[in-house]
Amino acid sequence: MWMDHRAAEQATRITNAGHKVLKRVGGVMSPxxxxxxxxxxxxxxxxxxxxKAxxxxxLPDFLSWKATGSLTRSxxxxxxxxxxxxxxxWDDSFWTSIGLQDLLENNFSKxxxxxxxxxxxxxxGLTQEAAADFGLNPRTAVGASLIDAHAGGLGVIGADVKGFNLACEDQPITSRMAMICGTSTCHMAISEQPRFVPGVWGPYLSPMVPDMWLNEGGQSxxxxxxxxxxxxxxxYTQLQEQAQHSLPFTGENTYSxxxxxxxxxxxxxxxxxxxxSSLHLWPDFHGNRSPLADPTLKGMMIGxxxxQTVDDLALxxxxxxxxxxxxxxHILEAMKGAGxxxxxxxxxxxxxxxxLFVQIHANATGLPVVLPDQVEAVLIGAAILGACASQDFSTVQEAMEKMAKVGRVVQPDNKLQSFYDRKYKVFLRLFAHQREYQALMKQP
Known part of the structure; x- marks a missing residue:
């Protein structure tokens, strides 16, 4: 559902209305x-x-309601x-200004x-019905939920890094950014004070780590x-054939x-x-979530x-x-500019x-990348919520430190800094050119 952009026109109208709450989503309402x-x-x-609704x-609150019968929202x-x-x-004036004043009824009960x-x-905790479905005991504690990406953030960002020789060691957790990379990518940075980053969602208070502010960037x-x-x-067909003959078959065989x-x-x-060096791409085939916050942007390729060979496909x-x-x-630069x-x-x-995806991120950003020791860090984040709900830990921060573990660290190849500095300049020019072409085509 998040990827469905059919409400783009409604999002534009909400942005144009300019309500003050938009300041907390980078100034632009996303579809x-x-x-x-x-x-x-x-x-x-x-x-x-x-x-009729x-x-x-x-979805996270729906699952909590199905599990416990509680209408409390995370x-x-x-x-x-x-x-x-x-x-x-809730801000009554916002919902009224966009034509959804119906939602004010019964103290926003809907x-x-x-x-x-x-x-x-x-x-x-778990209702009798939910407990039977799960094969668990009724009244088993259930913690208020997180969106999947935020659960991933919780499952990695608080890990103890002692002994890994990282710049964030002995530094506050605010020196870290969690990246949850799947169909899309979410970039989670937290701070002790609110930081307003143009084109980046937030600052949000306590949505992931209690009493900490969150900025959430992302790629759609x-x-x-x-x-x-x-x-x-x-x-692609030729690639599949070569991959099957060259490597033992796995789900990731093609990319390996x-x-x-x-x-x-x-x-x-x-x-x-x-x-x-000679093939460049602007990746916003589904619009830009951050830091440009423009769902109308398109992909571009040059070079x-x-x-039509496998070599060409690999490049x-x-x-x-x-x-x-x-x-x-690009997102890191915007966050850095906001403090x-x-x-x-x-x-x-x-x-x-x-x-290769991980190493390229380290090389392009110049930052070390920490990988968790668990394959599914989102499940670690969910387990942290359950551990807090069952009072195994007194705070989310304590649970993160004890339950999130470092698997390995990937360091950037500093010899490639000049290469990526130049490639980043090309990257930014692609966006500038797209804007230029749009402006030209709007001329009478």
């Missing part, structure tokens, strides 16, 4: 957020959906996606009258973009083969990254030829990952299992 989606439902499915849930969902602002709560911090115990398509570029290439094929193309004397795959890494650098001092990346999610 991925819930107010424009709710407005779309009212305007397009008023009789069949809008007028008793409650509108974000601060994570309502703050990050629904424009709720603790300690003040979208949440009661909220709590993530990890707070909900109701009396990462894993999906890589799949799109690889599977849509003319040589591409990584090894790039190493062959590069020769042992030079870095794989340098193969991307294409007639070639396009490399250029795509480099563009995504430079997009992360964040990020020294280490903590990466999890499906793409963190791709060693």
């Amino acid at each position: 991925e957020m819930q107010p424009p989606k709710l407005l779309w439902l009212k305007e397009n499915l008023k009789e069949s959906c809008w007028s 008793a409650h509108f849930f974000d 601060l994570c969902t309502v703050v990050c996606k629904w424009m709720y602002c603790p300690p003040d709560g 979208i949440g009258s009661v909220t709590c911090s993530p990890g707070s115990p909900l109701g009396d 398509a990462t894993g999906r973009l890589i799949d799109h570029m690889v599977k849509g290439h003319a040589a 083969y591409l990584n090894s094929h790039l190493r062959v193309l590069a020769d042992s004397r030079s870095a794989v990254d340098l193969l991307g 294409l030829s007639f070639s 396009l795959y490399l250029a795509t990952m480099q563009a995504l890494a430079l997009g992360t650098l 964040h001092d990020i020294r280490t990346l903590f990466v999890c999610g499906g793409l963190s299992k791709n060693p």
Whole structure:
């Protein structure tokens, strides 16, 4: 549902209305957020959906309700996606200004009258029915939920890094940024004071780590973009055949083969990254979430030829990952400009299992990348919530330090700094050119 952009026109209208709450989402309402989606439902499915709905849930809160019967909403969902602002709560004037004054009824009962911090115990725990479905005991503690990406952030960002020789050691947790990389990527940075970053969501109070402010950047398509570029290439069938003959079959066989094929193309004397010198890509095929906050932006490529070989496919795959890494650098630069001092990346999610993706991010940003020792860090974050709800730990921060573990650290190749400095300049010019072309075509 987050990836459905059908409410783009409603999002634009909300942005143009200019309500003060937009300051907490980088000044621009995203079509991925819930107010424009709710407005779309009212305007397009008023009789069949809008007028009949008793409650509108974000998925994490829906699952909590199904498990416990509690209508209490997590601060994570309502703050990050629904424009709720603790300690003040809902802003009546915002919902009225966008035409959703219906939601004010009964103290906002349809979208949440009661909220709590993530990890707070909900109701009396699992209901009899939910316990039977799970094979667990009734009344088993259930913690207030997190959005999946935020659970990933909780599962990595607080890990004890002693002994890994990292710049963030003995520094506050605010020197770290969590990246949750899957179909899309979320970039989570926390601070003790609110920091307003143009084009980046937040600052949000207590949606992930209690009593800490969160800025959430992101890319609307990462894993999906890589799949799109690889599977849509003319040589994809040939790639699959070569991969099946060269490596033992696994679910990631194709990408493992591409990584090894790039190493062959590069020769042992030079870095794989340098193969991307003449092929450049702007990765916003599904719009830009951060830091430009423009869902209308499109993808761009420069340096294409007639070639339809596996070599050509491998280079396009490399250029795509480099563009995504430079997009992360773009977000980091925006956060740095607002006062964040990020020294280490903590990466999890499906793409963190791709060693070339991870190394390119380290090289392009110049920052070390910490990988968790657990394959599914999102589940560690969820376990942290449960451990807090069952009172195994007194605070989320304590649970993070004890339960999140470092697996390994990937250091940047400093010899590539000049290469990525130049490639980043090209990256930014691609965006400038897209804006220039749009302006030219708007002329009479």
